[in-house]
Amino acid sequence: xxxPPSPPSSPSSRFATGSLESNKLAPFNPIDSSxxxxxxxxxxxxxxxxxxxxxxxxGRLLLAAARGTPGLRCVGVEYDRVYYDRAVSACEGAEGVExxxxxxxxxxxxxxxxxxxxxxxxxxxxxxxxLRGVLERGGRIVSYMFxxxxxxxxxxxxxxxxxxxxxxDRSSLPxxxxxxxxxxxxxxxxxxxxxxxxxxxxxxxxx
Ligand SMILES: C[S@@+](CC[C@H](N)C(=O)[O-])C[C@H]1O[C@@H](n2cnc3c(N)ncnc32)[C@H](O)[C@@H]1O
Numbered sequence: 526x527x528x529p530p531s532p533p534s535s536p537s538s539r540f541a542t543g544s545l546e547s548n549k550l551a552p553f554n555p556i557d558s559s560x561x562x563x564x565x566x567x568x569x570x571x572x573x574x575x576x577x578x579x580x581x582x583x584g585r586l587l588l589a590a591a592r593g594t595p596g597l598r599c600v601g602v603e604y605d606r607v608y609y610d611r612a613v614s615a616c617e618g619a620e621g622v623e624x625x626x627x628x629x630x631x632x633x634x635x636x637x638x639x640x641x642x643x644x645x646x647x648x649x650x651x652x653x654x655x656l657r658g659v660l661e662r663g664g665r666i667v668s669y670m671f672x673x674x675x676x677x678x679x680x681x682x683x684x685x686x687x688x689x690x691x692x693x694d695r696s697s698l699p700x701x702x703x704x705x706x707x708x709x710x711x712x713x714x715x716x717x718x719x720x721x722x723x724x725x726x727x728x729x730x731x732x
């Protein structure tokens with residue numbers, strides 16, 4: 526029996542098709558333009574960056590990033606065929622943008638210097654190790670709405686409607702000098718289980 530014919534190749538080699546798995550890390554809910562502006566400003570992209578949007582939806586953040594930073598390489602990963610197709614057509618004319626049809630859980634982030642995520646907490650948990658690897662290699666991550674587990678944001682801002690935008694970098698990793706400073710500052714905080722020198726429960730000498 527002859528092997529099944531291989532699928533037709535994409536009209537543009539910039540658009541790769543990956544394997545599909547079924548880890549649902551978030552429903553489609555595109556980022557609004559004000560949050561997108563905050564996220565891109567936190568990422569401080571340069572032409573030598575490689576930006577990944579993990580669960581890129583219709584590709585709007587990548588398109589804005591590519592337009593705003595000529596020379597930037599952008600990679601979107603989207604497992605839903607409908608949004609993948611939308612992202613491919615939205616980014617068709619944009620230089621340096623690649624959209625992968627695949628599962629974020631299986632994607633290789635070794636080339637990523639900057640990552641954007643808008644995923645729900647359980648979804649972030651599934652890619653926690655991958656995200657930590659990006660920070661260990663000196664990359665930065667911006668997460669919209671939810672916190673990346675296991676690390677401490679370097680900076681947090683709020684977009685329109687009060688939604689959180691958080692920036693993470695190497696200093697966010699547990700055990701980093703910045704983290705140790707944060708911990709020693711926390712050690713200096715009064716412990717609620719110990720009487721404070723100024724608390725009313727501190728025994729005082731009778732007059
Ligand atoms: C909240 S939307 C964010 C879309 C886009 N990043 C934005 O900010 O406009 C999350 C996206 O992740 C996609 N997604 C969820 N799980 C995924 C997975 N395991 N692999 C790839 N994409 C996934 C969804 O289909 C959806 O498009």
